[in-house]
Amino acid sequence: MPLCPRVLRIYLPVAPIRLMKKTLLFWSGGKDSAYALHLLRQQNDVQVAGLLTTVNRPVRRIAVHAVREKLLTAQAQACGLPVKRVAIPDPSNNEQYESAIGTALAEGLARGINVVVFGDLFLEDIRAYRERLLADSGIEPLFPLWGRDTRELAAEMLAAGVRARLTCVDLKALSAPFAGREYDSQLLAELPDEVDPCGENGEFHTFVYAGPMFSRSIAVRTGKVTERDGFAYADLLLTE
Numbered sequence: 001m002p003l004c005p006r007v008l009r010i011y012l013p014v015a016p017i018r019l020m021k022k023t024l025l026f027w028s029g030g031k032d033s034a035y036a037l038h039l040l041r042q043q044n045d046v047q048v049a050g051l052l053t054t055v056n057r058p059v060r061r062i063a064v065h066a067v068r069e070k071l072l073t074a075q076a077q078a079c080g081l082p083v084k085r086v087a088i089p090d091p092s093n094n095e096q097y098e099s100a101i102g103t104a105l106a107e108g109l110a111r112g113i114n115v116v117v118f119g120d121l122f123l124e125d126i127r128a129y130r131e132r133l134l135a136d137s138g139i140e141p142l143f144p145l146w147g148r149d150t151r152e153l154a155a156e157m158l159a160a161g162v163r164a165r166l167t168c169v170d171l172k173a174l175s176a177p178f179a180g181r182e183y184d185s186q187l188l189a190e191l192p193d194e195v196d197p198c199g200e201n202g203e204f205h206t207f208v209y210a211g212p213m214f215s216r217s218i219a220v221r222t223g224k225v226t227e228r229d230g231f232a233y234a235d236l237l238l239t240e
Contacts, residue, residue: 020047023115023142024108027051027083029067029075031164031183032119032198034208035157036144037079040117041213049113051076051083052104054097056090063088065167065205066233071220074238078214084108098133105137117142121150121200154188154197163210165222169232173203180222180234207236 023040025048027033040046053072054063062072069085076083086104088097105116116139120126127143134141145153164183169176173195181187183206188197195203210217219239226233 021045021115021140021142022047022049022112023117024048024050024052024084024113025081025117026119027053027072027075028119028205029053029062029065029072029208030119030167030206031157031162031208032121032145034075034079034119034164034211034213035153035160035162036117036119038160038162038211038213039144046115048081048117049111050081051079052108052116053083053085054088054100055085056092057087059090061090063090063092065207067167067207067236070238071207071218071236074218075208075214078216078218080215101133102137105134105139109138113139115140115142117144119143119145121145121148121153121198123200150196150198150200155185157211158183158185161211162208163217164206164208165220165234165236166204167207167234167236168205170203171227171230171232173201176225176227176232178204179225179232180236 023046025033025037025040037048040048055061055069055072056063060069061067062069072083084104086100088100116134118130118141120130120143127146131141166179166181166183169178191197199205209220220236221239223235223237226235
């Protein structure tokens, strides 16, 4: 009777399973959220499923930044992602804001979203507020830019090809002519010492029209600059 050959069993180590982070990016249209998207796309365990943006009704502008909704649509097309528009009244209070965001988060969770990404840099109270907002949602907050030196980060974004314009400036921090200006090394050099290079204290807000997160640039021009409630707003327009 022939002998049965010995079966050699080789046990290979099993790599731990890494759960994919299916994310929504909290999108303001500005440089920080845009650069966060660029960094997220370099991570193998992150799938960016879409953008989440609060839009004031009936004026149809991105909240706080006051950018026209048409420009938001152009950004979403340029980065190849769907955008969830969360409608809030203008003006709105915290209760209205949190109710609208809560509904959007519940819808995201039902679609498999398990992470929401924010472009915040160092404001502890803002981060704590966002963490409380998501605490009972089943969704994890993620802050990929948190703790970065903002002067170094600003230079890094420009070197990577991020191009943006200032859409809104706080007149307590900057003069009205800064509204509509290009966010570049010249502007950074002219900022007063007390103004954060990334505007993280609310000194200014931006609109990104080009960068490594986009497949193409967005042609924009600066329209009328208006002042209201202590801020100067540059009305950016698509160049037809």
